[in-house]
Amino acid sequence: MPSPNQTSTELPLFTSGPRLLQTPPPENDIYTVIVRGEEFQLTHGQISFDSPNHFLDCFTSGFLESRERILRLDRNPSLFALIVDYLSGYPILPLTPDSIPGGMGVTTARRYLLADAQYYRLQRLCNQLTMPSLRIPLGWAGLADEMVSLRDVLASTLPDGVIQREDGSVISTRTGNPVLIYAQDVSFRIVVRRVTTDSAPDREPSLSLELSVPLGLAESKSSQFHADDGSPSASMTDFERNGVLHIDGSPHNLSDVFDWCKSPEKSSMTRNLDASLRGTGVHSQTDSLEDISWVNGRYRSYLKVNNRTVTYGYWADMALCTFSPARENQERKNVLVRAKVRSLHRVLDELDPGLADTL
The missing domain is CATH 3.30.710.10 (Potassium Channel Kv1.1; Chain A)
Known part of the structure; x- marks a missing residue:
């Protein structure tokens, strides 16, 4: 939580009565x-x-x-x-x-x-x-010198000089480079999906890092923490090579996070990172085993698909990403650059020390 000397970003709660909207008044009112x-x-x-x-x-x-x-x-x-x-x-x-x-x-x-x-x-x-200010030019890193809010991207209210193209990428009209997108006070999820079949049981899992933005200033953190709607505002499927994910104050290389999620048993992750991912986030897991073959007017169990999704949920105080244009013959990948997230345990502990231990 911000100290008295820091800029507060805590969003207040509002109670709105029924709105009886009338015809908009003349412009000279x-x-x-x-x-x-x-x-x-x-x-x-x-x-x-x-x-x-x-x-x-x-x-x-x-x-x-x-x-x-x-x-x-x-x-x-x-x-x-x-x-x-x-x-x-x-x-x-x-x-x-x-x-x-x-x-x-x-x-x-x-x-x-x-x-x-x-x-x-x-x-x-x-x-x-x-919005944080850029203190150095970013052209050397292949990025634009502009930064925009994720809310403005979602609302299509981008400032002059920044556009979102049809492929979803957000770029500078001046240089054509990807623009840094900044998000604050949003839900953050690490989602690991494994889809295997009888013929491909060892298929590598896919990983996405998802941001979900509260609907507006009147939304509280507690109501948005679990992001129950299941529809992320932005999904990152790649990471900046020197990117960092801070979990409850501890920094971890994003490359390590991706390695751990895709192959935990082979990863060189420390026990500390394993605990920070598994033990402190809001964890959910879903499995399904279903027949998918339809032959001669009826289902047949020729092929079974196992869909398994594991989700680790956090609250992001800050996240930086880019919506990058696709390279030739490749799909576009949203890229996470940096994020600072807190677990539900840490959020509760900062509200009332010791509260999380009683739950």
Whole structure:
């Protein structure tokens, strides 16, 4: 969990009442937001800039605020002035000492601004505030110098200069190189699938590393940890050769993880890694044995297929990957570069030390 001096990325819970959406008001309608006594005027275009959000819920529903067109808030008015600039389409990042409230450092202002962005449910601003900055050019590694959020990839709201092609790859229009895709606070699964038949009993398992993104800011970590829907937002089937997976703070080479999952009995993995994969994740396993041959109008047991899936579930505080273009005569492979994940045991222990041991 983040310390008081770190940027908080904990997403708050919201309770939304029934939305009685009306016909959108004209573009020239004015809405008043009063923040600790200071008055701001917003247009319909501004409150719609990063939607859906808290302003649209209040002003275009059956709530009292929609009739009076006045919203009163107990937030920081100086930070709200930055929010208004953002809703007007101005780039407010990076923050500078001249742009933040007096007596507040840049680090503190960024943390408070993120809390406000979460409160107003401005998802794109949250993405901008939590996106890490690239400190060195990445052209030498065959990558673009841009970085985008996985949420923006899924929502097709990529910034200028970045596109997703028909094959699913995300590249820079300037260089044609793959763009780093950043995900934060998402479900992370290691999925090992083994499909064998009578004629091929020793077939090598396939491995995928899956990310599932919560539906929105109102989703809690606890409700998304198990990712019960079974449909990942992104699936990586390859890894960067120097990639690292941090599990509960311990770093492991991604090449070792792939070796262990595909051939545990032959892997040179340490017992520590074996335990971190097997013992602390949310583990599930499914097996099926079924007849698949249909001959002369009825099933025959000429060939049996054994489908076995083992899943290790974690919570990812951070993950970096690329959706790379396919090489000639090859299928496209999404590539995991780096991830920092926590097991359910670690999540519970950080919420309440000793809690996990009582379950």
